Amino acid sequence: MVLKAELHCHIEGAASPALVEAQARKYGVDISSFIRNGAYYWHDFTSFLLAYDRAASLFRSPEDYALLAESYLTELAAQGAIYSEFLTSPDHAERAGLSPQAYTEALGEGMARAKAATGIESRMIVTGVRHFGPEAIEKAARFAASCGHPLVTGFGVAGDERIGHPRDFVRAFATAREAGLGVTIHAGEFGGADSVAAALDHIHPSRIGHGVRAIESLDLVRRIADEGVVLEACPVSNVVLRVFPDFARHPFPQLRAAGCRVTLNSDDPPHFHTSLAREYAVAAEHFGLGDAALAAITRTAIEAAFMDEKTRAVLLARLAREEKAA
Ligand code: ADE
Ligand code: ZN
Numbered sequence: 001m002v003l004k005a006e007l008h009c010h011i012e013g014a015a016s017p018a019l020v021e022a023q024a025r026k027y028g029v030d031i032s033s034f035i036r037n038g039a040y041y042w043h044d045f046t047s048f049l050l051a052y053d054r055a056a057s058l059f060r061s062p063e064d065y066a067l068l069a070e071s072y073l074t075e076l077a078a079q080g081a082i083y084s085e086f087l088t089s090p091d092h093a094e095r096a097g098l099s100p101q102a103y104t105e106a107l108g109e110g111m112a113r114a115k116a117a118t119g120i121e122s123r124m125i126v127t128g129v130r131h132f133g134p135e136a137i138e139k140a141a142r143f144a145a146s147c148g149h150p151l152v153t154g155f156g157v158a159g160d161e162r163i164g165h166p167r168d169f170v171r172a173f174a175t176a177r178e179a180g181l182g183v184t185i186h187a188g189e190f191g192g193a194d195s196v197a198a199a200l201d202h203i204h205p206s207r208i209g210h211g212v213r214a215i216e217s218l219d220l221v222r223r224i225a226d227e228g229v230v231l232e233a234c235p236v237s238n239v240v241l242r243v244f245p246d247f248a249r250h251p252f253p254q255l256r257a258a259g260c261r262v263t264l265n266s267d268d269p270p271h272f273h274t275s276l277a278r279e280y281a282v283a284a285e286h287f288g289l290g291d292a293a294l295a296a297i298t299r300t301a302i303e304a305a306f307m308d309e310k311t312r313a314v315l316l317a318r319l320a321r322e323e324k325a326a
Contacts, residue, residue: 003082003298004280005305006266007304008087008184008263008265008266009084009266009269011072012055013267013268013269013271014268015270017035020058029058035055040055044241048241057092059093062102062106065093066106069109069111070110070113070114077114078118079276081276084120085122085306088126090104091132092129101147104124104147108151123152123153125184128169128172130163131160134164134168138172145176145179154184154306155173156185161189183205185199185203188212188213189212196208210231211229215255225259229261230300231261231262233264233265235279237272250286250287263297263304264280292326
């Protein structure tokens with residue numbers, strides 16, 4: 001099995017319907033508006049974000065979040081993943097009544113349990129939510145910069161890209177960067193090439209969440225390749241959310257052929273009926289990647305990960321051993 005690594009999965013979006021159903025029973029909440037027949041139910045990006053918020057609202061205690069991180073990471077390890085960097089949202093925790101600090105520590109506890117059981121390494125990227133506005137994003141950045149949790153290694157912005165502009169987030173990203181955090185921002189999903197260019201111009205991230213609509217400008221594709229910016233591609237998410245009509249028209253192969261550093265990610269796996277393993281399978285089936293190319297994708301993810309150099313060296317050595325044995 002090709003070893004895998006993931007850089008872009010929203011932890012609240014990773015909650016399986018079965019886990020959300022158990023949480024709903026625990027708190028006596030009716031979830032029939034967004035889960036039906038054991039599956040998430042929504043019809044466009046806006047209603048997806050609403051379903052995401054409703055599922056998140058059912059994680060309220062430290063143990064709820066520890067279980068969420070443990071379940072996601074244990075399942076990911078079973079798919080052959082050696083590393084996960086997942087996106088956290090202190091805003092969602094606060095809305096559910098838990099402090100950002102307690103939330104982050106609880107997720108850390110789940111990460112420790114999963115690592116003890118499976119060996120999987122993981123880190124957290126604290127995110128601000130774009131449609132909650134620049135002040136909420138600055139608050140999230142201040143939390144990320146000051147929380148002191150050793151597994152918080154990045155800061156990012158997720159949410160509705162159709163709202164706001166990267167120039168509004170400059171201060172938040174400066175706060176994160178000054179604290180030594182890696183930075184990534186969602187762009188080029190529901191915004192086009194201009195949105196990606198604005199993110200690069202104003203935020204200077206080493207990675208872009210999605211970024212795939214950069215394909216609308218060949219100059220921008222060249223810039224991404226030249227600057228070595230890593231794209232956190234989430235092909236199944238893009239097709240399910242109708243960013244592209246089908247895999248045949250997804251630009252992953254073109255971006256890769258143009259020299260862009262691309263990775264494979266599951267985004268919000270149960271919402272999109274995907275998993276990291278399925279993303280790799282889609283890349284094999286629809287984008288023509290063989291095992292060596294898939295292993296190179298994993299290597300790119302580890303190279304671009306927001307982690308200490310010692311852990312990176314250990315994981316890269318593990319990949320090299322695996323490739324030699326293959
Ligand atoms: N939050 C959770 N999933 C997201 C996505 N696909 N795009 C933007 N924000 C998100
Ligand atoms: Zn995302």
